[in-house]
């Protein structure tokens with residue numbers, strides 16, 4: 404019995420599991436059989452284990468590599484796009500990714516912080532001199548990243564039609580600037596990548612070179628899809644689930660709670676995003692960098708959202724930005 408067995412969720416639609424070398428410990432990719440070949444959604448990460456688990460599942464469903472026509476990718480993160488290079492090389496498939504994602508992919512190959520990134524960390528209160536060495540993202544991640552170099556562009560509203568299968572592309576920026584989900588209209592299946600996850604909420608952060616108000620983008624992207632006529636949602640992490648609208652509402656409520664919490668944290672006192680994050684998540688400088696940095700970016704996304712709503716203002720003190728609740 405193979406370790407990973409694809410699950411056929413509708414005729415010719417196979418939900419596959421691939422291992423990850425970190426938490427969450429797996430990612431799902433989807434294979435769809437059409438009259439003339441196969442489509443794949445997301446690539447998995449680039450490790451030997453993941454690549455051989457994928458090839459094994461191609462065999463199990465009867466997909467010969469040269470029959471894989473198209474690879475559609477939700478976003479640029481290593482667990483979704485990292486193995487796209489080898490897949491395209493092996494199969495000759497055409498890979499598609501939103502242009503904003505293709506630009507962001509460079510981030511995972513960089514082994515040093517740009518001066519702009521360092522200034523951004525300081526501006527938002529991250530005590531760099533007290534944290535010790537802070538490796539750039541690529542120092543760790545580039546070993547798992549073999550992205551295809553020139554993916555074809557995905558655009559919102561684009562449709563792919565094959566014998567027996569129709570795919571609609573819906574842009575859902577927020578988790579990343581060009582994240583897309585894929586609606587299989589005939590089967591009423593929605594492949595959502597990291598946009599809507601059943602057990603955890605996707606990370607929404609404001610980054611040095613990212614959109615200014617990613618949480619606003621994300622909440623708008625949730626509302627865009629909540630009423631789609633969907634039988635089953637296929638997330639990248641966790642099991643497929645039927646009730647899209649219910650899960651969307653839960654995630655919106657989670658962010659509304661976080662927004663209230665962060666508004667309270669800057670009531671009566673101006674604070675940096677780092678200070679707000681350390682209050683909201685209860686950490687100090689001894690916590691792992693993998694907690695402190697994402698939490699700061701997530702707090703920043705919420706604070707910028709509150710600025711956009713007119714509830715919080717930014718105060719510039721030299722090279723540092725602090726946030727304060729209006730009327731507080």
Ligand SMILES: [Zn+2]
Pocket residue numbers: 478480578597
């Ligand atoms: Zn992601």
Ligand SMILES: [Zn+2]
Pocket residue numbers: 430480482483596597639640
């Ligand atoms: Zn993911």
